[in-house]
Amino acid sequence: xxxxxxxxxxxxxxxxxxxxxxxxxxxxxxxxxxxxxxxxxxxxxxxxxxxxxxxxxxxxxxxxxxxxxxxxxxxxxxxxxxxxxxxxxxxxxxxxxxxxxxxxxxxxxxxxxxxxxxxxxxxxxxxxxxxxxxxxxxxxxxxxxxxxxxxxxxxxxxxxxxxxxxxxxxxxxxxxxxxxxxxxxxxxxxxxxxxxxxxxxxxxxxxxxxxxxxxxxxxxxxxxxxxxxxxxxxxxxxxxxxxxxxxxxxxxxxxxxxxxxxxxxxxxxxxxxxxxxxxxxxxxxxxxxxxxxxxxxxxxxxxxxxxxxxxxxxxxxxxxxxxxxxxxxxxxxxxxxxxxxxxxxxxxxxxxxxxxxxxxxxxxxxxxxxxxxxxxxxxxxxxxxxxxxxxxxxxxxxxxxxxxxxxxxxxxxxxxxxxxxxxxxxxxxxxxxxxxxx
Numbered sequence: 001x002x003x004x005x006x007x008x009x010x011x012x013x014x015x016x017x018x019x020x021x022x023x024x025x026x027x028x029x030x031x032x033x034x035x036x037x038x039x040x041x042x043x044x045x046x047x048x049x050x051x052x053x054x055x056x057x058x059x060x061x062x063x064x065x066x067x068x069x070x071x072x073x074x075x076x077x078x079x080x081x082x083x084x085x086x087x088x089x090x091x092x093x094x095x096x097x098x099x100x101x102x103x104x105x106x107x108x109x110x111x112x113x114x115x116x117x118x119x120x121x122x123x124x125x126x127x128x129x130x131x132x133x134x135x136x137x138x139x140x141x142x143x144x145x146x147x148x149x150x151x152x153x154x155x156x157x158x159x160x161x162x163x164x165x166x167x168x169x170x171x172x173x174x175x176x177x178x179x180x181x182x183x184x185x186x187x188x189x190x191x192x193x194x195x196x197x198x199x200x201x202x203x204x205x206x207x208x209x210x211x212x213x214x215x216x217x218x219x220x221x222x223x224x225x226x227x228x229x230x231x232x233x234x235x236x237x238x239x240x241x242x243x244x245x246x247x248x249x250x251x252x253x254x255x256x257x258x259x260x261x262x263x264x265x266x267x268x269x270x271x272x273x274x275x276x277x278x279x280x281x282x283x284x285x286x287x288x289x290x291x292x293x294x295x296x297x298x299x300x301x302x303x304x305x306x307x308x309x310x311x312x313x314x315x316x317x318x319x320x321x322x323x324x325x326x327x328x329x330x331x332x333x334x335x336x337x338x339x340x341x342x343x344x345x346x347x348x349x350x351x352x353x354x355x356x357x358x359x360x361x362x363x364x365x366x367x368x369x370x371x372x373x374x375x376x377x378x379x380x381x382x383x384x385x386x387x388x389x390x391x392x393x394x395x396x397x398x399x400x401x402x403x404x405x406x407x408x409x410x411x412x413x414x415x416x417x418x419x420x421x422x423x424x425x426x427x428x429x430x431x432x433x434x435x436x437x438x
């Protein structure tokens with residue numbers, strides 16, 4: 001039976017406990033005591049226990065912090081990205097707040113290097129002290145602040161250096177709702193994410209000074225947040241400073257080939273990523289060579305590029321042939337449908353009407369749910385949902401003509417295609433789909 005950890009353990013508490021265990025067991029080494037303690041708490045090793053405790057200690061839920069009575073705390077709550085209720089109106093309200101006195105967290109968010117040096121002269125430990133409404137160290141408030149679109153690059157650099165001179169950790173981080181990987185200062189600089197949160201107004205200057213000061217370029221959360229669009233400025237910078245984690249690079253190549261980001265493919269291969277790398281294995285996407293993944297995502301041009309860059313040719317699958325308009329062996333179609341039933345949804349989301357027509361004619365289910373941000377068979381939404389959200393009227397009308405059901409609900413939110421059209425800001429499609437729903 002394992003022993004539960006305290007609610008808010010920290011590394012200092014762990015080290016003390018390990019020493020206590022060692023003293024209680026003469027003849028044990030510290031390593032033996034650490035392993036015993038890890039297993040007592042249900043972990044296979046001391047490093048895994050330490051990592052878990054660090055994550056618990058650094059867990060933050062900034063998007064759930066309520067309005068603050070203290071103006072200084074409320075300024076920070078409104079000024080920073082929280083990956084929840086992020087919008088320009090919040091940041092404008094933060095900019096308009098009058099704060100009588102500047103604490104170290106507010107001075108960092110405002111990139112006020114003079115105030116930082118004045119505060120830190122009296123107490124260098126403030127550079128790393130957790131505080132403010134989110135319990136973050138000052139550098140994170142600086143990196144995630146979005147209230148001042150006119151902040152200068154010089155002000156950003158000077159503020160970071162003021163904190164570093166006093167000992168701030170350039171890899172300061174927190175775990176959003178306890179999830180891996182952590183959000184670092186670099187993550188804050190680059191912004192991005194599933195809701196396309198903006199980068200810091202001086203993202204390049206901020207990221208460069210952090211990297212110059214030793215920030216780890218192998219930043220999984222920063223890479224994830226910025227992978228959704230074709231812009232590669234963040235990736236170029238991280239590669240310049242030594243990004244080399246094979247798994248992170250594989251994930252970047254995987255997203256690039258699934259979405260036809262050819263410039264990213266070129267960039268990654270130019271920096272040593274093998275064009276024959278197997279990608280996928282997450283999001284319900286099969287693990288397969290990059291060239292196959294590109295073809296089965298409907299990006300024949302990306303598959304051709306990979307071959308030009310040295311990838312071995314791969315046989316054309318039925319799915320890839322349907323998407324590309326190539327000949328298909330009818331005898332292989334039933335097995336292809338059984339293996340990859342979500343084809344209509346992916347093709348509709350990608351705006352490929354010819355592939356939609358062919359797939360339905362060959363026997364694919366027009367109402368089969370799938371995940372449409374990647375070519376995955378996870379049963380999320382139909383092609384009609386995706387077309388409605390995208391505002392693709394021609395695709396909506398095509399799917400309806402092929403027998404798509406406008407009353408079907410998705411499995412994530414329980415919404416109809418008409419509701420998805422409304423959510424996407426397409427009232428004319430909402431009306432069309434509502435009318436066809438009876």
